[in-house]
Amino acid sequence: MEDAFMRTLGLEVRHLAPGEAVVAGVVGEAHLNLHGTAHGGFLYALADSAFALASNSRGPAVALSCRMDYFRPLSAGARVEARAQEVNLSRRTATYRVEVVSEGKLVALFTGTVFRLEGNAFPGSGEGLPSGQNAWRKEEVEG
Amino acid sequence: MEDAFMRTLGLEVRHLAPGEAVVAGVVGEAHLNLHGTAHGGFLYALADSAFALASNSRGPAVALSCRMDYFRPLSAGARVEARAQEVNLSRRTATYRVEVVSEGKLVALFTGTVFRLEGNAFPGSGEGLPSGQNAWRKEEVEG
Amino acid sequence: MEDAFMRTLGLEVRHLAPGEAVVAGVVGEAHLNLHGTAHGGFLYALADSAFALASNSRGPAVALSCRMDYFRPLSAGARVEARAQEVNLSRRTATYRVEVVSEGKLVALFTGTVFRLEGNAFPGSGEGLPSGQNAWRKEEVEG
Amino acid sequence: MEDAFMRTLGLEVRHLAPGEAVVAGVVGEAHLNLHGTAHGGFLYALADSAFALASNSRGPAVALSCRMDYFRPLSAGARVEARAQEVNLSRRTATYRVEVVSEGKLVALFTGTVFRLEGNAFPGSGEGLPSGQNAWRKEEVEG
Structure with missing residues (x-):
């Protein structure tokens, strides 16, 4: 992956x-x-x-x-993890919050917005997503 | 450097x-x-x-x-350059704008703010400015 | 207030x-x-x-x-609330996340960072910075 | 307007x-x-x-x-102006830089990105903008 x-x-x-996604690494020299x-x-x-993996899980x-x-x-040798969660999912855009954590402490906070390349493909709108891809989109919004 | x-x-x-600073690279595989x-x-x-170099040029x-x-x-093989310029220089913070350019086109725009660790110490000014010498400091700005 | x-x-x-702080309003014409x-x-x-109230609760x-x-x-007449929470509190800066909510839905997300004018004072938090860590802050600024 | x-x-x-757009105001009590x-x-x-006017000048x-x-x-009574300029114009999004200026000094810097509701209406693509309106769209992108 x-x-x-x-x-x-x-x-x-x-x-x-x-x-959502979690990515881990170690600070090297x-x-x-x-x-x-x-x-x-x-x-x-x-x-x-982590943001890219979480957002692309919804389609490109x-x-x-x-x-x-x-x-x-953070010093060399520190283990660090990034945890991405979806904050908003709209038809054409989505926003994620990513916490960067090391030893239980918040090291950095990332907030990112994507443009969804196939965002208009919604089953309910008859634009035809393969049905497996859209269980999640329940909270679809706006008009 | x-x-x-x-x-x-x-x-x-x-x-x-x-x-200010300019940093260059090539997108590799x-x-x-x-x-x-x-x-x-x-x-x-x-x-x-580029942002780090430009901001640290004013002290840590x-x-x-x-x-x-x-x-x-950008595709693999593309040459790309980041050009950082100071937008604001205050005693304890400073803000930079960095244009990321490839083949004459703007690829991305970065805006960043730093905390200046020795904010009152100005290189060449003999550190520890007497109060009268601060008039300049806020709008430092470009050259 | x-x-x-x-x-x-x-x-x-x-x-x-x-x-933390919560501020409420109604979208008017x-x-x-x-x-x-x-x-x-x-x-x-x-x-x-909400961000200003939450951050100033820690000192100016x-x-x-x-x-x-x-x-x-949001349309005219909508009731809306902003809920600010502290994400990070450091000696000289602090960061807050503010959720803007209306009828149970997230309308907008705000993320803001402040500079703390009297940053070393942690009233009542008893978190007790080792005193040696404050030495640097001598160049305290504006009032 | x-x-x-x-x-x-x-x-x-x-x-x-x-x-582009310029909007002016006075800081009141x-x-x-x-x-x-x-x-x-x-x-x-x-x-x-200023951002809204500049971006909507390209369509909703x-x-x-x-x-x-x-x-x-800024204190009460200060005259202040916001000057918006386009940084990037793509089919579905656009980004603007807005300088907030008072008495010749940069007071704040705003950077904003919009989603273009009719972004796909491009003459070259046969979706029919009056041809005079699109000299600007030269750098159309994405894949």
């Missing part, structure tokens, strides 16, 4: 379900910044990977806009 | 001056996502690296909150 | 405790945009008010950077 | 062209927060109004995700 970039960073998928702590880009890549989607808030630095 | 994570991703500093395009985390790491600083807007996908 | 802008918009504080639904600025002002703080994700439109 | 909420806040449109400065929600509403659009960075406080 891991893509090439995740493999490059040693990231592993721990959990994947409709609208190759992932440090000039302060000697985990590079902001490494932590973001971890969160972004591409990231539009993401926010990353950093709370604490 | 490159840190460990930048080296891991093959990123190079092209320009560095007070409040190791940087792709499941769609076969540059991983959002790779592009963010590129932008974040740590990222607080960043936003990344994605506009177009 | 309401400030002038909250009164202008008819917003009321429903709950206030350390690190005066708050609509050209689409005839609640103006994005009105919903943001509601969320921002000013907003640095906020994100607002919009999920559904 | 002003909507109901803009009139409530005394905001005026100063400029409107495809992909009714717009202050508990610190006695312009409420963050008032400044956001100003920026958001709704806000998805916005960021507001605050740089300096």
